Amino acid sequence: MTNSADKHQPSDSADSARAQRSVPQSDPSDLRGSDGSLRRAVVHSVVTAGFSIAVLLVAAASSDTLRTALLLAAPAIMLIGGLTALVRTYLAYRSGRRWGVWQGAAWFLLCLALMLFMSAGNVVLKSE
Template structure:
């Protein structure tokens, strides 16, 4: 199974995983920024989109973890990114739930 650019033993896996995490968090925060600048119903949609973006980022990191594991690469780096994004998405969901349930 081809996995693209997975280099075992190099720092590129770490850089890619960190970059994935940062980009995911930036997109989620951008959802909050758009929500702060908008009115209903876009306001509520963007607040709901922020945790969804984080969950998508977490599951895509899990997919890369699986693919890297199958290729014999450094899958642990991607698993760490997955856990970080999953924990952040749950925290973000708990923070936005009161706003969405009003």
């Protein structure tokens, strides 16, 4: 006859499977980590913003049709950079690394993309 307490105890294989599924958590506000994620997030944001500003400068010196296309491409570049930072946030979270810096970079780039979409849309609609 078996003991009823033995039936309710999980097996060792179930414990190991549960441990493999759990995601290790890190502190998102820790800015002194040595994994270099803060530097990579800042470089990603600066390169994305710089490329978008360069596209805006080329748009200022171009003709009407090209100007319209470039004025719409600049915020799209920011949007793609922000979405890429969100993907990097998720990947860092899943691997247990610092994900807060990537989330900050994503919000920064998405806010810039929104501002550029609003200003570029105003310029494009007034020019036609």
